[in-house]
Amino acid sequence: MNTGIPKWVDVILIPLLSLILAFVVSGLVVLSIGKDPIQAIKLMVYGAFRLNDGIGPTLYYTTSFIFTGLAVAVAFHAKLFNIGGEGQAAIAGVGVTLVMLAFDWPHWTIALLVGTLAAAAFGAAWAAVPAYLQVKRGSHIVITTIMFNLIAGSVIAYLLVGPLQANGSLPESSRFPSAAALPTLHDILGVVGINFDRFSDANITFFMALLAAVGVWLLIWKSRLGYEIRMFGESDKAAVYAGISPVKITMIVMLISGALAGLMAVNTVQGQAERLVLGAVEGAGFIGIAVALMGRNHPVGIVLAAFLFGALTQGGVELQFEMQIPAQMVIVIQALIIMFTGSLENLVRMPVERLFTRMKKRAA
């Protein structure tokens, strides 16, 4: 970037100031419904990071958000807006369910491997259709991926009252064989003598998410494919001149993006619910957009932003529970944070930039 501000200001100071601003406005919102904002903030932080039953759920949400955030970021490097993480993750859940119910699993490692492949394949397939429609028919990918979210929701609703419904009246699938259950963080950390929250849903996929972040970093900045993706994103004309097919690169990017979004299903469907339920994605696909935005489409930023949103989600649950702040208000607070860190970023960026250029001039 040619803005002339130091990098730490760009990646740390500005997001931090945005976040503080968001918390101040959120405090006013809490005040307006007659609750104590200081207590609310304390409770959120405490609820999200408390060792015995706070950090576990936070990490569980973080895992999902890392996957969906990476999905958005990979597509964005090719200047494609994949708004369909929600639907891709949902359909990936179907893939996971189908393979989990198909076999008697001898060991969780094999179940994890096959579940991961199924999730990635189904997520990628769900992203492939909008990608194909864009390259061949010119249908805008933003519109089609959004529509595919709705289609995915309806498909799953049908499956859960039809072919996949378990005996009983609930719209959910049968439970996966117990051998397919993934080790939780409690199990894993127990090995090294750490007594982690026994009831949390956080599981081994958290490490997979971190690996995926490393993988995306390698892909985008170190591989030849990533070079082509970035080139296509920066200038499609230059990409054609370099011999890159826009059709091919769009398809590949969307397949990778869909697969990453799909991996989230390993965390939620296989790792937590161990069956397919309605609404398993819970908006994580959309939160991924905010995560990628706040994380500047960089894996490190995305992991940090995903952790923040994970904490917000868990802290929000606490707010509802302890202070009787309605769920809608919690969503308002989360939305304010997304707004300040994402779309209103220039509110903070411009004065900070001006300040720094002035300081530079004075120094010079």
Place this chain on the structure above:
Amino acid sequence: MTVTENPGQPNAAAPTPPAIELIGISKAFGPVQANKDITMTVAKGAIHGIVGENGAGKSTLMSILYGFYKADSGRVKINGVETEITDSHAAIAAGIGMVHQHFMLVDTFTVLENVILGAEDGPMLKPSLAKARKELQRLANEYELDVDPDAIVGEISVGFQQRVEILKALYRQAEILILDEPTGVLTPAEADHLFRILKNLKEQGKTIVLITHKLREIMDVTDTVSVMRRGEMTATIETATTSPSKLAEAMVGRSVIMEVEKAPATVGETVMEIKNLVVKDGQGVERLKNISFSLKRGEVLGIAGVAGNGQTELLEVLGGIRPATSGEVIMKGDSIDLTIKANAQKRRHRGIGHVPEDRHARGLVMSFKTWENTALGYHNEPEFSKKFGMANQKAMLADAQGKMERFDIRPPNPQLVASSFSGGNQQKIVLAREIERNPEVLLIGQPTRGVDIGAIEFIHQQIVKLRDAGKAILLISVELDEIQALSDRILVMFDGIIQGERLPENTDKNELGLLMAGVDPEAEA
């Protein structure tokens, strides 16, 4: 060339003030000076032409007159009254109408709806439509401007669409009509019809400004003509006193004489043969009309022509960027895939290097670092590859470092992004990348556009060096001096065909200028 003191006023003694007076207009876009201190007068009831190459500043000037851009300095007088044209509404109020190169029409609306769009009389459409229908009828009778008022605009031909644009302006009571490259999209018959319309309009006292780079049109219809070159107005003359060759010369200009030191060429066998090449654009217009020529080892084949006569398409087809409609290209005995399946990487493997005309959009990724740009297009070559699809960034960096030294690219820091270099250094990055691959055929488009004098010399030397190494070079340039200085053989392109072939020692600017304007001097003589 005669430049009259008081141009465009056949009867200067008459009391009628000129329709348009532009006084000292300047406009810059960033570092690019699009218009430099331009003064121009157009008499009432005249057809005034503005000629110049692409990027000479014609469209900018007219956009200032129409209120699209605000001039940095200068004044505008309409009918002798000083007028400030802040936006297109003000222009319309001052009686100025514009027919843009790219039509501003709503494809799904009818002709009638398009005509009243933005000029409705009240909240209800019906009375306006009825009024417009009557008015269109009148205009159709008066000016040969008949169009079916109920036709959907997207379904009528471009010629008719253009008439709708003219009708729109006339409906808004335009007294001055600006047409920007009106014949670019028209068939010859449609163009003739357009000129009849323009003459009718002139007889009714309308003033017309015609922007074009086609000299024939200027000669055919205009009363006076202004020539623009690199943002300046170099001459304003009465059309009757000039000729296409004089205009061509004024357009291309006599910049500093460029002498390139080079030994006589030792021309070898044919490397590339182009046979009956036809290229149609997205709208089905033929951009290349059955072109054939051959390219030989050890020669620089220069292609001269005013920009927009098919050179870009030729370069893009040969470079693998755009498919050909029909025809054949044979390289060293084997024919090259010209279909949509071909791509630029395959061309590179065949030994075709390509320095594209537009280095900003194509030749470089402006936000990429130099070492990323020097690998562009060659990033999948073995020396830049590692296992598992990884890029060998160390090798790319070292390669960039070497290229920057050998081509004297300053500052020699491969971590800098392309946009931070000057035009000359950017072009050297592209040239270094393409030349050092040692291609059998090097395609070069506008090698020195926007490049400073020092870099021009260096770039020319590199081209000659490659030629002397026995490679074939296809040079496309709108700079006639450059073509003459570098080429061993010159082809002139006009309107998608090769208008003529000359040897540089047996021709001059005059003759080339005529060929560029679509006139064959030998046929006329």
